[in-house]
Amino acid sequence: MADQLIPQHIGIIMDGNGRWAKLRGLPRYAGHSVGAKTFRRIAEYCNRIGVRYLTVYAFSTENWKRPQKEVDTILELMMDYLRDAESYVKLNIKTHFIGDLSAFSEEMRQMMDHAEKLSENATGLIVNIAINYGGRRELAQAMQKIAAEVKSGALLPEEIDESTVAAHLYTAGQPDVDLLIRPSGEYRLSNFMLWQTAYAEYVFMNTLWPDFSEKMLDNAIREFQKRNRRFGGAE
Numbered sequence: 080m081a082d083q084l085i086p087q088h089i090g091i092i093m094d095g096n097g098r099w100a101k102l103r104g105l106p107r108y109a110g111h112s113v114g115a116k117t118f119r120r121i122a123e124y125c126n127r128i129g130v131r132y133l134t135v136y137a138f139s140t141e142n143w144k145r146p147q148k149e150v151d152t153i154l155e156l157m158m159d160y161l162r163d164a165e166s167y168v169k170l171n172i173k174t175h176f177i178g179d180l181s182a183f184s185e186e187m188r189q190m191m192d193h194a195e196k197l198s199e200n201a202t203g204l205i206v207n208i209a210i211n212y213g214g215r216r217e218l219a220q221a222m223q224k225i226a227a228e229v230k231s232g233a234l235l236p237e238e239i240d241e242s243t244v245a246a247h248l249y250t251a252g253q254p255d256v257d258l259l260i261r262p263s264g265e266y267r268l269s270n271f272m273l274w275q276t277a278y279a280e281y282v283f284m285n286t287l288w289p290d291f292s293e294k295m296l297d298n299a300i301r302e303f304q305k306r307n308r309r310f311g312g313a314e
């Protein structure tokens with residue numbers, strides 16, 4: 080992969096784990112476990128080819144609707160990731176969690192905090208793990224924070240602009256998503272990065288997430304490189 084034109088920020092909706100398992104006669108949670116391995120491979124690959132930011136959708140604010148056993152498995156896989164945080168630091172990967180983290184246990188939040196601190200000096204890929212993440216929740220929370228600043232007198236309503244909103248999102252200080260990839264054959268955002276994908280290029284694929292490969296990421300980047308991004312300007 081050529082260095083130039085590598086998207087700076089890639090977002091991935093890691094979808095299709097359940098169907099992958101079902102196709103093999105396995106319980107849905109088995110698909111999540113293989114999906115977690117795919118995540119590791121893809122994060123390492125993004126780091127290697129020089130992607131700056133990778134945001135992965137791991138668990139949405141709506142995913143609590145799933146059977147308890149499945150939710151527990153996903154949280155357990157997250158704990159595995161947290162226990163393994165050191166190995167990502169060795170790869171120079173920086174970890175950041177985005178989402179409404181208040182829903183998680185004190186123990187898990189401390190581990191997330193620890194993983195972030197451990198990797199704070201890493202200079203390679205920055206991985207945002209979206210967990211209990213919802214684009215609408217993120218915007219609502221940003222509005223709460225902005226309203227509190229207005230109430231305190233630190234900010235005037237007429238001073239609120241797009242940069243104010245961006246600065247109060249979980250991704251404050253990061254660039255918008257350039258390339259959004261959704262595998263699994265679904266053509267929707269499912270509440271992912273509503274603000275940050277305003278001008279993203281979308282690539283949809285039929286592959287189920289556990290089968291997603293480095294080669295498929297290359298293909299998505301190639302597709303991205305062919306697109307003509309105008310951002311509203313003229314040709």
Ligand code: IPE
Nearest residue numbers: 093094095096097098137138
């Ligand atoms: C994505 O795979 C993982 C999570 C939502 C946590 P799914 O579990 O949604 O897989 P499908 O879409 O049912 O196949």
Ligand code: IPE
Nearest residue numbers: 092093094136137138139269
């Ligand atoms: C989106 O996938 C959430 C994650 C991949 C974590 P879903 O499987 O929850 O989305 P829908 O229900 O198909 O829209």
Ligand code: MG
Nearest residue numbers: 094095096097
């Ligand atoms: Mg799904």
